Amino acid sequence: MKNAIGQELNPAQEDLIACYDQLARVLGERGDELAPFEQRNALKALAALWQIANGLDMDRGQLYDLGA
Amino acid sequence: MTTQSPYWNPRHETMGRDELEALQVRKLGNLLSWADAQVPYHSRRLRSAGVTPDSISSLDGLKRIPFMTRDEWMQGQMGHPPYGPILAAPQDAAIRYHLTSGTTGKAPIRVLDSMKDWEWIAEMWCYGFWGFGVRPADRVFFAFSYGTFVGFWGAHYACEKIGCLVLPGGNMTTEQRVNQILDMKATVVCSTPTYALRMAQEARLMGIDLAGGPVERVILSGEPAGSIPATKKLIEEQWGAKAGDTAGMTELGTIMMFECDHQPGGAHIIEDHYIEEVIDPDSGEAVGYGEPGERVVTSFGRGFIPVIRYRTRDLVLKVPGSNCACGRTFDIYDGGIRGRVDDMKLVRGTNVYPRAVEAIVREYEAIDEFQIHLYTADGIRDEIEVLVEIPDASVEAEPLCNDLAKTLADAHEGLRFGVKKVADETLPRFELKAKRVLDEREVVGGRGERKQA
Numbered sequence: 001m002k003n004a005i006g007q008e009l010n011p012a013q014e015d016l017i018a019c020y021d022q023l024a025r026v027l028g029e030r031g032d033e034l035a036p037f038e039q040r041n042a043l044k045a046l047a048a049l050w051q052i053a054n055g056l057d058m059d060r061g062q063l064y065d066l067g068a
Numbered sequence: 069m070t071t072q073s074p075y076w077n078p079r080h081e082t083m084g085r086d087e088l089e090a091l092q093v094r095k096l097g098n099l100l101s102w103a104d105a106q107v108p109y110h111s112r113r114l115r116s117a118g119v120t121p122d123s124i125s126s127l128d129g130l131k132r133i134p135f136m137t138r139d140e141w142m143q144g145q146m147g148h149p150p151y152g153p154i155l156a157a158p159q160d161a162a163i164r165y166h167l168t169s170g171t172t173g174k175a176p177i178r179v180l181d182s183m184k185d186w187e188w189i190a191e192m193w194c195y196g197f198w199g200f201g202v203r204p205a206d207r208v209f210f211a212f213s214y215g216t217f218v219g220f221w222g223a224h225y226a227c228e229k230i231g232c233l234v235l236p237g238g239n240m241t242t243e244q245r246v247n248q249i250l251d252m253k254a255t256v257v258c259s260t261p262t263y264a265l266r267m268a269q270e271a272r273l274m275g276i277d278l279a280g281g282p283v284e285r286v287i288l289s290g291e292p293a294g295s296i297p298a299t300k301k302l303i304e305e306q307w308g309a310k311a312g313d314t315a316g317m318t319e320l321g322t323i324m325m326f327e328c329d330h331q332p333g334g335a336h337i338i339e340d341h342y343i344e345e346v347i348d349p350d351s352g353e354a355v356g357y358g359e360p361g362e363r364v365v366t367s368f369g370r371g372f373i374p375v376i377r378y379r380t381r382d383l384v385l386k387v388p389g390s391n392c393a394c395g396r397t398f399d400i401y402d403g404g405i406r407g408r409v410d411d412m413k414l415v416r417g418t419n420v421y422p423r424a425v426e427a428i429v430r431e432y433e434a435i436d437e438f439q440i441h442l443y444t445a446d447g448i449r450d451e452i453e454v455l456v457e458i459p460d461a462s463v464e465a466e467p468l469c470n471d472l473a474k475t476l477a478d479a480h481e482g483l484r485f486g487v488k489k490v491a492d493e494t495l496p497r498f499e500l501k502a503k504r505v506l507d508e509r510e511v512v513g514g515r516g517e518r519k520q521a
Contacts, residue, residue, distance in 0.1 A: 005087070005090065005091065043183060044183060047182075047183040047184040047186070047187040050184050050187065051187050051188060051191050054188075055077050055080065055191075055340075057091065057094075059098060061098075061102075062102060062156075062157070062184070062371045063182070063183075063184045064156075064157035064158070064161040064182055064184075064371065064372070067161060067183075068161075068182060068183040
């Protein structure tokens with residue numbers, strides 16, 4: 001996996017980005033199915049994982065539409 | 069590897085300048101696209117300057133975008149209360165509300181941030197704390213009131229993120245704070261420079277030698293004094309600890325610069341999250357390395373309120389990151405924030421900057437507290453005096469005052485300064501930003517000056 005400036009991520013970094021993407025997908029597509037404790041903790045985790053994506057130059061846009 | 073790295077984000081903090089500039093241009097494009105799509109206020113400004121998000125392909129292109137000013141922001145708030153027309157996300161996505169500190173005497177700016185923004189706010193403080201050597205094993209005391217002023221809120225969360233034990237010091241007297249620092253064996257203390265000195269004074273009155281205590285680092289913010297060498301030296305001596313400066317602003321929600329543990333005499337700009345320009349405050353033209361000017365900030369981090377080319381009124385002097393041996397490529401503001409463009413007082417034709425006065429006064433260790441007092445003599449003449457407290461009865465006050473008056477005059481083109489000793493504990497003490505200038509002149513004139521009828 002390459003970031004926005006064409007650098008290869010290492011396997012650990014790739015796993016973190018995969019976590020972020022999966023979490024964002026769950027919240028975006030099936031957030032309404034989640035209990036409050038699931039949804040709000042997932043949002044908080046997503047907000048933290050966004051910092052990793054940002055720091056790795058993976059442009060993932062904003063999260064306000066998801067509530068984070 | 070994790071705790072051994074001297075950098076919070078090793079790749080970004082050490083990347084070559086060309087690579088860093090490419091990163092900034094890419095992030096700038098993202099920011100402009102976001103602001104253009106979400107904030108009609110920004111969209112209009114960009115369009116009126118003939119700028120589209122994809123039309124800027126270098127940092128030089130940034131100059132095509134008009135400056136944002138605080139006055140403009142305030143007018144926007146008044147026209148569209150309570151936040152103005154600058155929010156890029158719905159208010160219900162916000163989790164926190166803050167205000168500027170109000171030290172300028174103007175109406176405060178109100179800001180909102182989301183969950184993601186708050187993680188980012190803490191992230192910026194992590195750069196600073198980690199860079200100054202704070203690690204998970206540290207116990208960090210915050211001498212901070214935890215109110216609507218954003219202050220050290222982000223630093224608190226940064227320390228939790230790093231894994232430190234956080235010791236919140238809100239709603240305490242100074243004596244209680246000193247006791248708490250010692251009882252909990254705090255290794256790091258966060259406060260304004262003024263309040264760090266205030267706590268040291270209190271400790272002396274309590275018969276406590278802070279320099280022999282557990283504190284290894286004092287992290288300063290909120291005032292320019294954190295980078296005044298004499299003030300910093302005094303703090304380091306009184307606490308027996310390294311003192312590191314940081315600077316932030318409510319308009320950004322967090323810090324934009326920090327001093328690393330190499331203590332290069334200034335603060336590294338967090339350039340993977342900000343573009344910092346330095347301009348001549350009169351002409352608006354860019355100035356180069358080593359030339360003083362006003363800082364103008366563009367922030368990539370806070371999506372809720374895009375900040376693009378915001379004129380801060382802070383006076384700075386930028387030098388290359390290579391001036392520091394820490395290995396960061398981030399440029400440095402030598403001497404941190406050197407004051408405010410509008411701090412300058414014109415006294416009988418001579419410019420007087422409060423920071424310059426403080427730098428001299430702090431060379432006199434016997435002076436505990438001081439105030440710069442401007443007044444009108446005989447109804448016509450500007451006068452300036454420095455009121456000082458000298459609590460140590462063994463110190464001869466008169467020669468000290470005379471010497472200080474001469475030093476101040478020598479540093480200000482011969483301008484006459486009065487220096488008066490006043491009774492102990494009569495000058496104001498401050499927990500947040502100190503206001504040590506009392507301007508009681510009946511009529512004042514000149515650029516950057518307040519006018520009274």
